[in-house]
Each structure stands twice: as C-alpha cells, then as structure tokens.
Amino acid sequence: MELQEKEIAERLEAATALLERTLNWLEERQGALTGEVERISATVEQSRREAELGEKLAEAERELAEVKAAAAPTVLNPLRRTVPAATSEMLAKHGIGEGPVDVRTLDAALAGLSLEQRIAVKTQLLRAGTIA
Secondary structure (H helix, E strand, O other): OHHHHHHHHHHHHHHHHHHHHHHHHHHHHHHHHHHHHHHHHHHHHHHHHHHHHHHHHHHHHHHHHHHHHHHHHHHHOOOOOOOOHHHHHHHHHOOOOOOOEOHHHHHHHOOOOOHHHHHHHHHHHHHHOOEO
16 A cells, blocks of 8 residues: 555656646746737837827928918018117108108118118118118
C-alpha cells in the first residue's frame, strides 16, 4: 500500500508540475494577446484623433480666410488717423487745418521743403487718410 501511495504521490507531483508549466504558458500567451489588442486599439484611437485634428485644421483655415477677407478693406484704409504735431503746425501756418487736404494746396504749402521732407509729410498724411 505504501508503494501505491508513493506512485500516486509521484503522479500527482508530475501532474502538478505539468499544470504549473501549462499555467505559465497560458499567462505568457495572455500577456502577448493583451499587448496586441492594446496596439490595435491605439491605432484606432490615433486614426480618430487624426480625423479630429483634420476637422479642426479645416475650421481654422476657414476662419483665417474669413478674417483675411474682412481685413482686406482695412489694409486700404489704415487704422492710424493722427498726424505728428510738427506736421500739423506747419500745415496750420499755411491755412490747412483738420479734414481732407487738397493736393494742390498741400504742394504750395510744402514748396519750401526739400524733396525728402515733402515725401515724408505726404506719407504721413496718406497714412492718416487726410489727403483728398
């Protein structure tokens, strides 16, 4: 009877060892399968994210086009409406005040200045939008 119990114990030991190896193999296989699923789901999420970013880019480009279209008239009509004080004083001495300035009157008032100075004054007045 003791011999039979010893054989049963050895067979149980062998079966236990085999079960442990099988369990280890199954755990490794489970880990490998889980890793593949994570990579697949990450790829799907990446594609979804790319689509979202593409939509946001298209929306931003539309908004930029709208802003550019709205800003086009502003470029022709600059925001600066002031003239330096020295230019205003010089024009006031010649009877040219606020509001639009006639080009012939302006040329007569600037006759005493050098070419560079006349160009500078006319540029300032163009920026301010006062030359008619």
